[in-house]
Every structure is written in structure tokens, then in C-alpha cells.
Amino acid sequence: MRRTTDVEDLLRLHAPQVLGALIRRYGHFDAAEDAVQEALLAAAGQWPAAGVPDNPRGWLIKVASRRLVDALRAEDARRAREQKAAALALPPAERVPQDDDTLSLLFLCCHPDLPPPAQIALTLRAVGGLTTAEIARAHLVPEATMAQRISRAKQKIKGARFGRPDNWVERLPAVLHTLYLIFNEGYTATSGPALQRRDLAGEAIRLTRTVHRLLPETGEVTGLLALMLLTDARREARTGPHGDLVPLDEQDRDRWDKAAIEEGVALITHALSSGPAGPYQLRAAIAAVHDEAPSAEATDWREILGLYDVLVRLVPGPVELLNRAVAVAMVHGPEAGLAEVDALVGELGHRRDAVRGHLLERAGSYDEARAAYESAAAQTLSLPEQRYLQGRAARLRA
Numbered sequence: 448m449r450r451t452t453d454v455e456d457l458l459r460l461h462a463p464q465v466l467g468a469l470i471r472r473y474g475h476f477d478a479a480e481d482a483v484q485e486a487l488l489a490a491a492g493q494w495p496a497a498g499v500p501d502n503p504r505g506w507l508i509k510v511a512s513r514r515l516v517d518a519l520r521a522e523d524a525r526r527a528r529e530q531k532a533a534a535l536a537l538p539p540a541e542r543v544p545q546d547d548d549t550l551s552l553l554f555l556c557c558h559p560d561l562p563p564p565a566q567i568a569l570t571l572r573a574v575g576g577l578t579t580a581e582i583a584r585a586h587l588v589p590e591a592t593m594a595q596r597i598s599r600a601k602q603k604i605k606g607a608r609f610g611r612p613d614n615w616v617e618r619l620p621a622v623l624h625t626l627y628l629i630f631n632e633g634y635t636a637t638s639g640p641a642l643q644r645r646d647l648a649g650e651a652i653r654l655t656r657t658v659h660r661l662l663p664e665t666g667e668v669t670g671l672l673a674l675m676l677l678t679d680a681r682r683e684a685r686t687g688p689h690g691d692l693v694p695l696d697e698q699d700r701d702r703w704d705k706a707a708i709e710e711g712v713a714l715i716t717h718a719l720s721s722g723p724a725g726p727y728q729l730r731a732a733i734a735a736v737h738d739e740a741p742s743a744e745a746t747d748w749r750e751i752l753g754l755y756d757v758l759v760r761l762v763p764g765p766v767e768l769l770n771r772a773v774a775v776a777m778v779h780g781p782e783a784g785l786a787e788v789d790a791l792v793g794e795l796g797h798r799r800d801a802v803r804g805h806l807l808e809r810a811g812s813y814d815e816a817r818a819a820y821e822s823a824a825a826q827t828l829s830l831p832e833q834r835y836l837q838g839r840a841a842r843l844r845a
Contacts, residue, residue, distance in 0.1 A: 454490070454491060454494045454495050454499065455491070457494075457499065457503055458487050458490055458491060458507075459576050461503060461504045462483060462507075462576045463548075463549050463552055463573065463574045463575075463576065464504055464549055465483050465486065465504060465507045465508050465511055466479060466480060466483045466548075466552060466573060467549055467551055467552040468508050468548050469508070469511055469512065469515055470552070470555070471548060471551065473515055473519070474606075475515070475519065476573075476601050476604070476605065477601055478515055478518050478519065479511075479515055480573065481514075481518070482511040482514035482515035483507070483511045485510075485511065485514045486507045486510040486511035486514060489510055490503070490506070490507060490510075549574065549661075550657070550658060550661050550662075552573055552574050553570065553622050553654070553657075553658065554615060554618055554622060555573075555604060555607060556569040556570040556574060556600075556625075557570065557618065557621040557622045557625050558604045558607055559618070559621065560603055560604065561600050561604065563624070563625065564596065565597075565599070565600040566600075566621065566625045567628055568582055568586075568596050568597050568600065569597055569601070570625055570626075570629070570654070571629065571647075571650065572597050574654060575650045575653075575654065577646075577650070579593050579594050579597060580593075581646070582597075619662075619665070619667075619668075620667075622658065623655075623658075623667060623668065623671050623727065626654055626655050626658070626671065627651075627671060627727070629647055629650065629654075630647070630648055630651035630652065630675050630678075630679075632644065632647055633645065633646065633647025633649070633650070633651060634648045634678060634679065634682075635829070636829055637828060637829060638828030638829055639828070639829065639830065640690075640830045640831075641831070642685065642690065642692055642829065642831040642832070643685065643686070645682070648675075648679055648682070652672070652675045652676065652679060655668070655671055655672045655675055656672060658672075659672045664721070666718045666721055666722055666723075666724070666725055666728055667725040667726070667727045667728065669714050669715070669717065669718040669728070670714075670715060670718050670724075670725060670726075670727035670728030670729075670730070670731045671731075672711075672714055673710075673711045673712075673714035673715040673718065673728075673731035673734075674711075674715075674727055674730045674731035674734055676707045676708075676710055676711035676714070677707070677708060677711035677712070677715070677731060677734035677735055677737075677738050678734050679707060680703050680704040680705075680707035680708045680738060681695070681698060681703050681704075681738070682704070683702045683703070683704070684698035684699050684700070684702040684703055685698065686831070690831055691831060691834060691835065692831045692832060692834070692835040694835075695737065695743070696743035697743075700741070703738065708735075708739070711731065711734070711735065711738070712735050712738070712739065714731075715731040715732055715735055718731075719732060724757070725761070726758060726761050726762045729754055729758040729761070730758065732754050733751055733754050733755065733758075736750050736751050736754070737751075746777075748774055748777035748778050749778055751774045751777075752771070752775060755767070755770060755771035755774050756771070758771070759771055764793070765791055765792070765793030765794060765795050766795065766798070768787070768791055768793075769788065769791060769795060769798060769799065769802055771787070772784050772787035772788045772791070772802065773802060773805075773806075776806050776809070781807070781809040781810040782810055784802075784806045785803065785807065785810065788802055788803055788806065789803075796826055796827070797822075797823040797824070797826035797827040797832070797836075798823075799823075800819045800820070800822040800823035800826065801819070801820070801823040801827075801832075801836060803816075803819040804816045804817075804819035804820035804823060804836070804839060804840075807819055808839070808843065813843045814843075816839075816843055817840045817844055820836045820837070820843070821836075821837070821840045824836035824837045824840065
């Protein structure tokens with residue numbers, strides 16, 4: 448008898464592959480998704496007691512295909528439905544390119560006609576296998592609102608050709624950006640009572656591994672996977688016993704995931720030796736410098752600043768420039784960093800004031816630092832970040 452948790456993991460693995468196979472052959476995103484859900488429910492009810500079939504993916508495709516054909520027959524005239532069903536009969540499951548279906552599904556969910564929030568929601572639903580309720584909780588919106596968002600996304604891409612698009616090279620950045628946003632939200636939640644949403648971060652890593660397995664020599668894919676691994680390696684050390692935020696320079700590095708760091712360093716080393724570095728590769732290289740330092744004091748900030756100098760030439764965004772300002776401060780002193788921060792334009796939310804508070808505190812301007820921390824705390828919707836910033840301000844008030 449197979450453990451229920453093992454069966455659930457197996458179903459989670461195969462769900463996007465089965466959905467991709469059905470959409471590729473039949474279209475009908477909504478109907479295909481419903482059929483896959485029915486097949487998954489059937490498997491969840493049968494496999495723990497009866498055992499997992501030799502070809503679980505083939506079993507799911509067969510059952511889901513039957514459900515889908517039945518649903519389509521009910522919609523149209525019997526004769527037309529039977530003709531189409533015969534024309535679209537599935538080939539043997541062994542010949543279904545499962546990984547390519549997963550990648551094609553990612554490209555479909557990241558269709559350029561969809562705004563980024565819709566791309567993220569649809570990717571989590573169709574490829575990640577999360578329920579609408581889980582996605583809604585992750586984004587702190589009502590389930591009905593998220594259901595409408597996903598439904599509108601499906602309708603907007605209805606009729607879009609399934610499969611890896613001809614311009615997939617141009618579309619790949621949208622896929623990687625979506626995975627990057629999912630990971631970031633999981634690693635540092637923008638709002639709510641918890642600093643991290645581990646399910647989102649873990650799902651982003653899993654999906655990025657899939658893309659990397661299919662495109663192993665694409666530098667930015669490798670860079671993104673390395674970045675996620677090197678960043679997520681610090682996960683256990685980022686919070687205290689009560690969920691409080693622990694900044695990087697105060698973390699217990701013995702709690703960092705050494706295996707993840709080794710894998711991430713190997714990936715980014717290979718990527719950087721294979722051609723010009725892109726933004727994800729540079730971010731991963733910066734993360735590697737942090738992770739390989741035996742202590743905060745031993746961090747090579749000059750190397751980090753040099754990497755940021757290259758990164759901001761490629762991506763001169765406000766977040767990248769703010770992070771570079773921190774590196775400037777660590778190399779040339781807090782006053783130099785403050786000058787960089789004060790020159791920034793663009794939307795940074797609470798981050799600008801949080802960095803200003805840190806640099807002002809290092810410069811000995813405690814009253815100004817306290818005011819900056821308090822301003823940052825008032826802007827963030829993350830309760831752990833809010834408590835941390837309020838604690839910094841209170842310490843300077845004493």
C-alpha cells in the first residue's frame with residue numbers, strides 16, 4: 448500500500464504534464480483542467496489502496512481523456528463529437544513528451560496578452576497545481592476574486608496555440624520573470640503575518656528546475672535556478688523562534704543549507720563560464736559571494752559592488768540601484784551610500800526608508816535613523832518587517 452502523502456506528491460508531479468498533454472491535443476483549457484481534476488480525484492481515491500499503476504501518467508491521461516471526451520460530447524451533437532473524438536484519439540502515453548508539455552504550459556500561462564498578476568495566478572493554478580483557494584490566500588485576496596482573475600486569464604488566451612511558440616526565445620524572459628516573482632513573494636511575503644511563504648518559494652524552485660532540465664545550456668535559466676537556491680539556502684536562519692526577522696549580517700550561518708549552496712555555486716560557476724552574463728546570473732553571483740563568506744565581516748563587498756556595477760548597466764531599476772547603494776556604503780562608507788539613496792527615483796515603498804535608517808544609524812545620525820525606521824515601518828504591510836523596523840527605532844529611542 449502506497450502512503451497517501453507519496454501518492455499526493457506523485458499526483459502533484461504529473462498534474463501539469465497531464466494537463467499539458469490534453470490541452471495540446473484537445474484545446475479547451477477549462478474543460479481539460481476539469482477533466483484532469485476528476486482524474487486526480489479518482490487516483491487519490493484508488494491508488495493508496497489498490498497501488499500505483501506502472502505508468503501513472505499514462506493512467507491519468509487515459510482517465511482524463513475519457514472525462515474530457517465525455518464532456519465535449521455532451522456539448523455538441525453526437526455525430527460531430529464522435530468524429531472529433533476519433534480524430535483526436537490519444538497516441539500511446541509512452542510517446543507523450545511530458546517535459547515539453549510542462550514547458551509549453553508555462554509559455555501558455557505567460558502569454559504576452561496577460562498582465563503579470565494574471566500570469567502568476569494562472570501559472571500557479573495550471574502548472575503548480577495549487578488550488579484557487581491556496582493562490583488567493585497567498586495573495587491575500589478573497590477566493591472569489593482570485594477565481595475571477597484566473598477565469599478572465601483563461602478567456603483571454605482562449606484559442607491560443609498550445610506548444611512552445613515560434614518566438615519562444617522572446618517569450619522565455621516572461622516565463623523566467625513570472626517564476627522570479629513567485630519566488631520573491633514566497634521568500635519575502637509583501638504582506639501578512641509571516642515573513643515567508645515556503646510553499647510559493649518551493650513551487651517556484653520546482654518549476655524553474657523543470658525549465659532548466661529542458662533548457663540546461665540557457666544561461667539565464669541556469670542563473671535563475673542558482674539565484675533561487677543560493678537565496679533559499681538561508682531560509683531557516685532568516686527568522687527567530689517567534690518568527691521575527693533576522694537580518695543577513697546577524698544570521699547563524701551554520702543553519703544555512705550547505706547542499707543548496709554547493710549546487711547553486713556549481714550552477715552559477717558553469718553559467719558564467721559559458722558566455723556573457725545576464726541579470727539573473729549576476730544576481731546569483733552576488734548571492735554566491737554572500738553565501739560563501741564564512742562570516743558577515745568576511746564578505747567581499749568590493750566584489751559585490753563590482754557585480755552591481757555591471758547589473759545596473761543591464762537593469763537600472765530602483766531596486767537594483769538601492770541594493771547597489773548598500774554595497775557602496777559597505778565599501779566607501781555610509782555617507783557615500785546615503786548620497787546614492789537620496790539620488791534614487793522610482794517606486795521603492797518602505798525599502799528606501801529602511802535602507803536610509805540603516806545607513807544613518809551606521810553614520811551616527813540616530814534621530815534621523817529612528818525617523819526613517821518609523822517611516823518604513825508605517826509603510827510595510829509585512830508584520831515581521833514592521834516589528835523589526837519598530838524594534839530598530841525603539842532601540843535608538845532608548
